[in-house]
Amino acid sequence: MYSLADIIYRRMTETFGASDFLEPLFTIVSYLLPCIAILGIVSLISGALTLLERKISADIQNRIGPNRVGPFGIFQFIVDGVKLLLKEDIIPDAADKKLFRLAPYIVFSSTVLAVIVIPFGGPFIVADLNIGLLFIVVVSSLVVVGFMMSGWASNNKWALLGGIRSAAQIISYEIPVALSLLTVALITGTFSMQEIVKQQGLYPWQWFILHNPFTFIAFFIYFVSSLAEINRLPFDFPEAESELVSGYNTEYSGMRFGFFFVAEFANIFVSAALAAAVFLGGGNIGIDPYNSPLGYKLLMALVFFAKALSLCLVTIWVRWTLPRLRIDHMMSLCWKYFIPISVFCLVLTAAWLVAFKGNGVFWRIAG
Amino acid sequence: MTEFALEEMILNMGPHHPSTHGVLRFIVRTDGEMMLRATPDVGFLHRGIEKIAELMPYESFMPYTDRIDYLSSLNCNLGYALTVERLAGIEAPEKAEYLRVIGAELTRIGSHLIAVGALLLDLGAVTPFVHALRERETYNSLMEMLCGARLTHHYVRIGGVAFDAPDGFIEKALSFVNHLEYEFLDEFNKLISFNSILIKRLANVGIITPEKALEFTLVGPNLRGSGIKFDLRKDEPYSIYDRFDFEIPSGSGKFGVQGDAYDRYWVRIEEIKQSCRIVRQAINQMPEHGEIKTKISKPFKIPAGEIYVRTECPRGELGFYLISAGGKTPYRLKIRTGSFSAMTIIEELSEGVMVADLVAIIGSLDVVAPEIDR
Numbered sequence: 001m002y003s004l005a006d007i008i009y010r011r012m013t014e015t016f017g018a019s020d021f022l023e024p025l026f027t028i029v030s031y032l033l034p035c036i037a038i039l040g041i042v043s044l045i046s047g048a049l050t051l052l053e054r055k056i057s058a059d060i061q062n063r064i065g066p067n068r069v070g071p072f073g074i075f076q077f078i079v080d081g082v083k084l085l086l087k088e089d090i091i092p093d094a095a096d097k098k099l100f101r102l103a104p105y106i107v108f109s110s111t112v113l114a115v116i117v118i119p120f121g122g123p124f125i126v127a128d129l130n131i132g133l134l135f136i137v138v139v140s141s142l143v144v145v146g147f148m149m150s151g152w153a154s155n156n157k158w159a160l161l162g163g164i165r166s167a168a169q170i171i172s173y174e175i176p177v178a179l180s181l182l183t184v185a186l187i188t189g190t191f192s193m194q195e196i197v198k199q200q201g202l203y204p205w206q207w208f209i210l211h212n213p214f215t216f217i218a219f220f221i222y223f224v225s226s227l228a229e230i231n232r233l234p235f236d237f238p239e240a241e242s243e244l245v246s247g248y249n250t251e252y253s254g255m256r257f258g259f260f261f262v263a264e265f266a267n268i269f270v271s272a273a274l275a276a277a278v279f280l281g282g283g284n285i286g287i288d289p290y291n292s293p294l295g296y297k298l299l300m301a302l303v304f305f306a307k308a309l310s311l312c313l314v315t316i317w318v319r320w321t322l323p324r325l326r327i328d329h330m331m332s333l334c335w336k337y338f339i340p341i342s343v344f345c346l347v348l349t350a351a352w353l354v355a356f357k358g359n360g361v362f363w364r365i366a367g
Numbered sequence: 368m369t370e371f372a373l374e375e376m377i378l379n380m381g382p383h384h385p386s387t388h389g390v391l392r393f394i395v396r397t398d399g400e401m402m403l404r405a406t407p408d409v410g411f412l413h414r415g416i417e418k419i420a421e422l423m424p425y426e427s428f429m430p431y432t433d434r435i436d437y438l439s440s441l442n443c444n445l446g447y448a449l450t451v452e453r454l455a456g457i458e459a460p461e462k463a464e465y466l467r468v469i470g471a472e473l474t475r476i477g478s479h480l481i482a483v484g485a486l487l488l489d490l491g492a493v494t495p496f497v498h499a500l501r502e503r504e505t506y507n508s509l510m511e512m513l514c515g516a517r518l519t520h521h522y523v524r525i526g527g528v529a530f531d532a533p534d535g536f537i538e539k540a541l542s543f544v545n546h547l548e549y550e551f552l553d554e555f556n557k558l559i560s561f562n563s564i565l566i567k568r569l570a571n572v573g574i575i576t577p578e579k580a581l582e583f584t585l586v587g588p589n590l591r592g593s594g595i596k597f598d599l600r601k602d603e604p605y606s607i608y609d610r611f612d613f614e615i616p617s618g619s620g621k622f623g624v625q626g627d628a629y630d631r632y633w634v635r636i637e638e639i640k641q642s643c644r645i646v647r648q649a650i651n652q653m654p655e656h657g658e659i660k661t662k663i664s665k666p667f668k669i670p671a672g673e674i675y676v677r678t679e680c681p682r683g684e685l686g687f688y689l690i691s692a693g694g695k696t697p698y699r700l701k702i703r704t705g706s707f708s709a710m711t712i713i714e715e716l717s718e719g720v721m722v723a724d725l726v727a728i729i730g731s732l733d734v735v736a737p738e739i740d741r
Binding site for chain 2: 061245
């Protein structure tokens, strides 16, 4: 298990020499540095995604989109961020002020926590936990707490409805998401994200999406359910603007709203990145990620980002094409279709592994 | 054991809420996501138009009719002009009648584009709305060519129309209706009308049976959505509508029950096509030269009498009840609009549906706030 933290720790002990006194310091620094880097990267990615979303929606709707700030408006998200920072921060008088303040941070931090175990290709992963996949599933459902908190603390009926809707929705869709991810964990026999990526390969037939017919189904279940989990159309009930005004973040303004906003877009990236790593081979280009030249490592990161961003594109494309479902349709879709089908996929994948000694469809052909 | 009291929640939907176009207010009693009843509260946009009419000469009231329903101002102009003309015994020249019909049908297209677009926007589909607005932009430019105004047209005058069609208008109008009928609507239907999520949201929602539609005096597309083929342009032709060949689309339960929200949506889509047909025929039949306005006496006075004239607006029947006491101003002008009767049925339809369905019901009835209150 090698991760950025391990690599930095090793480098530091090599440079400064190992000692009992410095060891705790090395540990802290080796985890802190990648974490700070991740914060920056997450903010940058979600900023870039907002720009991408605005540009793509503009293309879909015959508009031009942002084009004032910098060439093709690429600095628009920075200006937006500055605007949010400078805006007046209003906390309603009737709000539960402590919870109201706390909620955005919970949402934001649970999103960023999930990024810790995302393998960005090559050795670029903050911490390669041996429970990585489970960690993501657990941490990403923490978002619900923040949403409920903001809905309740706002003391606004629309916000409350939004918070309750998000709790119902995210908890329901957590199940198909987890089950379809477990389908892959069955094949790999590990939850470590680096290991999952490592067991796949450069070519599509080496990816887990094409391992057997049931992982193929599981991928689509994962992708649709993840749309629901990150509150994107056609499942954007917690903030359905034509029904609930703006849902749980109705009363938020300024940077507190900005945190929700960044978290929403970071969530899009996390779910796309997870799909890319687990089902689509991640940054694996068939080369050892640790003992290869830096150029290859960067190439792996590039491959990973290409896969993740193309899934983000699909997410954005779906949002600007489809109308919203109704909440009871959404619930019945989850409980009547997705959960049974994902259980079915899990069981049949297990059967497949027994029957074909763990080999995938194409793995037998490719040898 | 603790007993949990289950309370109803009273929600104030509006007057400023994203899905209550204009200034509508609903007092919604909900139990979680289920709605027990939504009571409309109207009157936020009351401007006293009917009283204003009594205070000014007949000609001067025309700009106010633009504001009865800002999405179909030309149709409202036309209704008022016809009322006054019939009571005064004036006939508009033939060319003016053709220009009126072309203008009115283009306005109907523009209004229906907004109606279906806004309904889809309320259901969360932003892109079709923007596509509909793109087409409406062409319509706006066309009307700007014709009368200089993009929204409140003020084009029809008592005894005719204000301006003749400028050079190039006819060609542009023809290419607009051709594009709309043969290209845009097909694309639009492929994009959204047959989308299964949309069908699930609209089919079997807000069902209005033909009996109920008559009971609540629904008019226009809302009435036709329930399967009753009643259109004043066909059944009681005014102006020169009897010269055109067109059909009256009506709801047939395309994907659900007859009279559901999808039927009302689909009737509007089909009406855009029929309006395109009418515009094309009117352009072909229109005489090239001719008077566009009959001279009216000045000061314009109408002999004492009363009349009720109703015309088919995009939102249904628009009726003007005019009483003249023989002076320069009306003694009384009563305006009957389609949105008002559509508003009355919302309370009945809202029982026991979900909050999201209320949005679909309001959108499918195509309620425009200023038309309710006047």
